Amino acid sequence: MEFEHVTFDLPHGTFHALQGGDPDGQPTLVLQGFPDHPPTARPFLAELGRRGRHVVAPWLRGYAPSPTAGPFDMAALTSDVLALIGRWSPGRAVELVGHNWGGAITYDACVTAPERIERAVTLAFPHPLTFLSRPRLAQLRRSWYMGLFQLPGSGWMVTARDLALIDLLWRQWSPSLSLDPALQAELHEHLRASMPAPLKYYRGCCDPACLGRCAAYLSRSGRPCCSSTVPTTAASSSRRSTTDIGSPPRTRWKSSPMSVTSCTSRPPRRSRNGSRHGPSSGSLVQAEVRTVDNVARFGGEEFVVLLRETDLGNAFLFAERLRQQISGGAIEAGGKKIVSVTALFDLPRPTGRP
Structure with a gap:
């Protein structure tokens, strides 16, 4: 199935995306994770299209060729996605699929504008309150790269030796997946053009103001601040190789x-x-x-x-x-x-x- 490269003029700039599937089908928006971009998800996107969905997978803020300028707080990232939904599917609620950071944005979008989302699926990203309220040493060890990305010069470390660190993360997170060399080269090219913007997602989440908001959320009694009426499925995954929403x-x-x-x-x-x-x-x-x-x-x-x-x-x-x-x-x-x-x-x- 063919996917065309399209652009959307949004308040933060011109965002690029892959689009395909049934133009009359259910609008389905697929949000990427780190360190990834839409072309590596083509088999998954094509499967969604074959099942009657109209699919758009954007390069998110911070990932070239979409704008790489910040800020990168959750409100800004979510505003991009909601603006895209408003431009692409103004009269019909969308299905929202988010992997990794795309999952984090999905949760926030469901809370911010539930009327715009028919249903949602998050991959490889638990609900933020679950993640923060149940810290485990094993998970902290697996999240070592988050600490690395806080350091000055981490952008250089990521791009050194032909993005060897990126390839290491792919091997660790998707040990059963072998990325086609042409797709790997394309991913490397886009990530080089994007750095250090993708790392600023992690720096933003460790900002003292952001941590203070998270602490307030966890201590608040009553109705959870991140509750939503949108039907949501959360699943642990290493990579977007699923064949069914x-x-x-x-x-x-x-x-x-x-x-x-x-x-x-x-x-x-x-x-x-x-x-x-x-x-x-x-x-x-x-x-x-x-x-x-x-x-x-x-x-x-x-x-x-x-x-x-x-x-x-x-x-x-x-x-x-x-x-x-x-x-x-x-x-x-x-x-x-x-x-x-x-x-x-x-x-x-x-x-x-x-």
Whole structure:
């Protein structure tokens, strides 16, 4: 499926985007994460288009060829997206899909202008209050790059040795994905033209004023400041390789029970000769689901399962049964069990249901 390069004149400047799919279909806006840009998501965008959606994936503020000038606070980033929605789809609410920083903007857009968004999906980015209220040492270790980006000269470190740090992050976050060399070269070119603007997203979130607002949010009692009436699905993922948005329209939610389960399992390690040990989590997931269910794979051993005609209690039983199946496997070497397979499950329930 072909996607054309289009531009939108917005208050902050001229924003560039890829556009394709069915012009009469459901408007669907896909927001990128770091360190990425729309062309690497073409297979995902094309799948959305084949499913009857009209898709736009913009280069966000800070990513050339869109404007690279700040500010980069959340209000400014969200204002760009809402202005784009107003220009592109003024009479119809959009589906909003956000990966990584695009997920953060998605959450804020759902709170700021819920009437403009039909439903939303976030990838690889938990709700900000969940992330901030449950800090874990393991997650802090994985977020080492956020600290690095606060340092003077970090822009030089990122671009050194032909963006070797960017390639390292891709390998760590998407170990099962091999990026086409031409796409990698195109990504490098755009990131070089963008630096250090993409790093300023991270500097903005660590600004004392921003941290003070987050602390106030966490200490506030009553209705959460980031609550929204927009039906939202959150899923852990390494890269945008899913083949399904993963939820039916609002009318379907009101007519029948539906639950969403996300599953992330630790992938079996490779031996020195490259062979893999242990069961495939994907085969176990496929064996447990029914023909009416939908499974979306996000990369590596990460899945989202849409359980139709299933209430939250039965979804919990499904997740527990699958956990037992996955936990029964192990990685072996020399005929001995050396590492057990672990799995993490989440049961997000769509908001806005009766």
